[in-house]
Amino acid sequence: MKAIKIPVYQIYIHPMDLRELKKDVWNDETLPAKLTVGKKRYDIDIAYRGSHIRDFPKKSYYVSFYGRKTFRGAKEIHLNGEYKDPSLIRNKLSLDFFSDIGVLSPRSRHVFLKVNGKTEGIYLELESVDENFLAKRGLPNGPIYYAIDGDANFSLMSDLDKDVKSSLLSGYERKTGTAEDSNHLETFIYKINTMLELEFEKEIGKYLNIDRYLRWLAGVIFTQNYDGFVHNYAFYQNRDTGLFEMIPWDYDATWGRDVNGKRMEEDYVPLEGYNTLTARILNVTAFQKQYRDILSEILQHQFTIDFIKPKVDGMYKDLYSCIALDPYKDKTEWLGEPELIYQYIAARSAYIREQLAKLGW
Structure with missing residues (x-):
């Protein structure tokens, strides 16, 4: 058997705790465990993570480290099973793509996981978005x-029950920061919904990093993450500038596959996105032009097969050594995914160019 080319993580959970963990997959309370990576052992707390993914046979995990100990500069990490993605690489490919186009984005790497000696297969280790995320990038502390x-x-309206929200903070969980910071977020959301058009154009730049927001929006559009507009993001306020930005x-569920792993047509997600802030920004002519220029720049440089293929090839080269060992993956299907990704890039690029021409931005 070929040597595994990605890091091997071995987790040991006491059998009684493992039974407790499996008893209720929706329980967020952590349980003690051990993590061994190479010759180093770490005391950890562990729990299942995610929403609908907790029902999958291949579980995803939240891991935090005891006391003052950190792991690769982090106090906590996420281990994602990527169960519905036949390629196992779309999440990492997307997050790296966001970084390439100038958006704050978590770092990630593939690892091979065993739990109590049982092979669980290939996972994606995701960096947690917290104060350590900011420190590693030399960014000022701020609420996330x-x-x-x-x-x-x-x-001001709920997407869930189509009624007025009970709180402007509905849909958000504060990871870092204070109650006063949350007041700033409430003010921001209130301003988005109440400023008149001319006032919005003049004032929104005092609250939001416009360039970063438009680059984030472009990233959602190119990868075609349907949930990305109202979910699947973190929100950070830079204390030095006072400006919010998206992570x-x-x-x-990207690059031609939806949340169920099924093929997604290249025209499924429109260029204008879905949330209220995006709608207001793209109603301003100057911001339309800025967005168009960003889309055109990315179409020319980062969203090309020439740019993406070496990244896909590199990940596939690393994972080839252990894909046959993953009990949840079909190697034959896995081998065919890069071509599907390249087909998606070509089709999505053509769609975006066509829409830009139609919109006249």
């Missing part, structure tokens, strides 16, 4: 919010 459901839509999260 997770978009936890469809109400994170920058609207992508959970991007496995």
Whole structure:
């Protein structure tokens, strides 16, 4: 058997705790465990993570490290099973793509996981978006919010029950920061929904990093993450500038596959996106032009087969050594996924160019 080319993670959970973990997959309470990577052992707390993915046979995990100990500069990590993605690479490919186009994005790497000696297969280790995420990038500390459901839509109205929200913070969970910071977020959401057109154009740049937001929007559009507009992101406010910006999260349903792993047509997600903030920004002529220029720039440089293929090839080369060992994956299907990704890039590029011409931006 060929040597595995990606890091091997071995987790040991006491059998009684493992039974407790399996008893209720929706329980967020962590249980003690051990993580061994190479010759190093770490005391950890572990729980299942995700929403609908908890029902999958291949579980995903949240891992935190005891006391002052960190692992690769992090206090916590996420281990994603990528169960519905036949390629196992779409999440990482997307997050790296966001970084390439100038958006704050979590780092990730593939690992091979065993739990109590049982092979669980290939996982994606995801960097947590928290104060350590900011410190590693030399960014000032500031509040970070997770978009936890469809109400994170920058609207006064709920996407879930189609009624007025009970709170402007509905859909958000504060990861770092204070109650005063949350007041700033409430003010921002209120302003988005109440400023008149001319006031919005003049004032929105005092609250939001426009360039970063439009680049994030472009990233959602190119990867075609349907949930990316009202979910699947974190929201960070830079304390030095006071400006908010978006951070992508959970991007496995992309590059031509939907959340169920089925083929997604290249015209499924429109260029204008779906949330209230995007609608207001793209109603401003100057921002339309800025967005058009960003889309054109990415079409020419990063969203090309020439740019993406070496990244796909590199990941496939690393994973080839252990794909046959993953009990949840079909190697034959896995081998065919790169071509599907390249077909998607060609088709999506043509669609975006066609839409830009029609919109006249």
